Amino acid sequence: MVETIFPGIRVQRVTTPRLTANVLEREADAEADAARTVVFVHGNVSSSLFWQPTMLDLPRGIRAIAVDLRGFGDSDPLPVDASRGVRDFSDDVASVIDELALGAVHLVGWSMGGGVAMQLLLDRPELVASLTVQSTVSPYGFGGTAVDGALLSADAAGTGGGGANPDFVARLAAGDRSDDQGSPRAVYRSSYVAPGFASEHEDVWVESMLSTRTGLDHYPGDATPSDSWPGFAPGTRGVLNTMAPTVFDTSAIVEVESKPPILWIHGAQDAIVGDASAFDLNQLGKAGIIPGWPGDDVAPAQPMLAQTRAVLDRYAAGGGAVRELELEHCGHSPHLEKPAEFRAALLELLDA
Template sequence: MIREVKSYYLTTSRITHFILECESHNGIPIVFVHDILSSSRFFKELMQRMPPNYHCYAYDLRGFGRSQSLPLDATKGLDDFSEDLQSLIESLNLRRTHLVGWGLGGAVIMKYSINHSDRILSLTLESPISPYGLFGTKQEKGIPIFSDYSGSGIFPIARRIQNSIENRIDNNDHFSMRNFFKYITCFPEYYSIDEETENEYINEIFLIKIGDDFFPGNNKESENWPGWCPGDKGIFNAISGKYHNVEEIINLNEKPPILWIRGEEDAVISDKSLLDPIHMGISNIIEGYPGKDEYPYQPMIKQMKYVIDKYRERNGKAIIAILEHCGHAPHIEKDNWFLSVLMMFLSNSDHLILYN
């Protein structure tokens, strides 16, 4: 059965959000939080297929989709997003809820759990950003390569993406949003999204608010390779390890069960991410690369696994699911598998056995 999805705007104590909702009388609440190059729209098909006993919500983060574009203070990490989520949950009168976060959304709900674990039934982390931010760190504990976290913040590819969004580039350019979605976000060998849905996704990406306060943020130069470090505004600075570190989740007194689900072929969140500045150093696009001993790849998967293992050691329940032939968007690329794994986890995580 395909469930009806309604849309509306909701003004909370902090911001006006655009909401998608699948209603269920006295249903179990579940809130979906989207990734960077996306919006709530990317969860619509999943919400339509959720069992009828789940009351589903998805919303556009500030500066994304149709939600209000309020500035993002990067020096607070993802606090703005986290507190927006809290005000949304309060406005929806949800006492406790399941949370599903994809990419950036996974980082948001991990941050949210540190301040509001009493409001969470479970956390599903789909292809989440490393607990130690995006780029500029090394080893499983997320140690900064340089003290200023050079290499994180507004990396060159982010500027190419900005240009594609600003100019609505939808052609054969490598960094057109259509090509980025098909060949980097998704695993291209198994790509099977219909043209109408794909067009809707791309149009949603074009709604992202561009500017120093939003996407991608402001620049700051560094004396260290590769020549930049985090500024103090916007999304890519907010997810730098300088400001974003959610390792503290392992110390929660009340630990919600966690499902970490990812695609085996994820090119974005990986121990050798295609977006890592190192690729530009190796190819000499950015000169002066000091070598892998001094500036290694960020081991994003190892970093996430380290935090998950510590979470388990401290009596938290966590399950890892890895989907074959799948990239960064399992709920879209492997929708049947994703839904099956999610439902098994939400129904009875104690009995779910997956390889890790």
């Protein structure tokens, strides 16, 4: 049995009007400053377990908390209403912040969690003292859009729940801990981190991935037929549909009146979020992996980094402080792969 909770981390159950959330916190620090509370939000197919090394590495005097999203880790496996975009997730996080009476926090979101954090900034700006987005989903969702966020097809064909690999979903559901091709462990090694990166805690990261609830109301969600390639469009239930560009658009952060500082950290070798993502079906079609691709004129790969950069440039032009940090020899998980650089950048933001 793998021990998943690191020494120095405590687990608590926080019951809010929305759900009972599993919350990790670094053990009590008598010197902790309420104004220096950091709340970490994990990404898709993961949980708060991934944040433990980062939490433990922060200086004393900082309160460090990580929340399991619904359907991940040990939080309630409530259904995900994807017609609300990621608001089921962001409202849940806000409810935990409210229940713990944390006030404005330094919010850190990873991958899908970056989208959750941006949505929380839109809906509850008073709760966000600063925003750090790591390897974040684009402000225009995942797949199916041009650089300005415009839909490539009216129904966002090729995005949402139908884009998941059924074998991977089955392996998650079965609790596959092997290193076979297509297993969660193999996906972690090939996609979560850059080639060659090794972690002594890999078994914990696999357990975190395996905590993902699967099904139509969870991961990956449902799909609907489409007349456009590749033949499906987003559904209204489950995790992947929350990031479909028909329902997800956080570009309005540029209009938030009081703009907290934003730090954007990403790895130069990120296989998941990039201008040629290996998880973008249009990119897979272009590579010949999915047949029938109609070409760049109809179904180009999503320029994810260019989209995020453009939105953050507009945020900065509107008076917000923005820093972009791209890390070489780093994949989708800078906090694991480049912990010193991640820590330094986060502390600089907290001290600003």
